[in-house]
């Protein structure tokens with residue numbers, strides 16, 4: 001251990017104590033729990049030390065079940081592009097655990113932090129995103145979609161019906177996807193990737209987004225994403241598993257893949273999305289996902305944007 005490592009470790013411990021970290025709060029349980037104020041080390045290391053968005057799912061009151069899009073909720077269930085809205089009955093809460101059991105197949109989009117009806121809600125730029133989730137992989141055998149936790153360009157989604165407001169290039173960050181082929185076995189992958197979409201062309205994607213896990217997904221696991229300027233990193237139970245860097249002039253590391261030649265500066269769209277990105281939870285029709293909590297950690301170099309029409 002060199003001095004720098006020691007100092008970094010020391011800082012983590014000091015801050016953890018000051019914010020009242022309780023080790024027992026991080027232990028797995030049979031039902032939902034509150035994680036206290038523990039700041040993940042990887043968030044703290046990037047300067048994201050403030051809880052800027054949080055839902056323990058103690059009830060369904062944070063969800064716009066009525067589907068009005070009125071402000072004051074954390075989650076909305078109306079969808080852009082006239083996609084079929086997920087019925088309110090898809091969301092249940094028991095012992096502080098949200099279960100999303102979608103009755104429709106719609107790109108794994110059940111809830112997002114903004115409404116496309118009223119164009120209100122919350123969007124984000126940079127930060128550390130984490131959720132505690134579980135699901136039964138056996139459900140993959142009879143369904144098309146999959147449990148997902150992701151970020152998508154806010155302007156592209158909420159202004160879908162106002163073409164002059166829709167960006168021609170925009171980003172997507174898949175924090176976690178339990179991808180599987182339709183009606184086929186879930187092979188235990190953690191899919192964590194970034195995409196840069198170009199209108200009428202398609203998406204350029206990071207090429208190292210597949211991570212084989214040994215996790216038992218019927219038990220609780222934490223999935224996490226660090227998103228900062230020129231860098232994204234994915235975490236499973238606080239262990240780093242995937243990492244991508246980019247810049248404004250060259251190719252990303254590792255190189256991206258996509259339609260035709262990958263443009264220089266690929267992924268730099270993620271450095272400053274105009275309206276930020278909305279956070280999305282969802283799954284396939286017939287592939288329920290349990291969510292104990294969702295947290296977003298921010299700081300001086302991140303933004304939380306209150307969306308208005």
Ligand SMILES: [Ca+2]
Pocket residue numbers: 032033034056057058095096097291292293
């Ligand atoms: Ca909970």
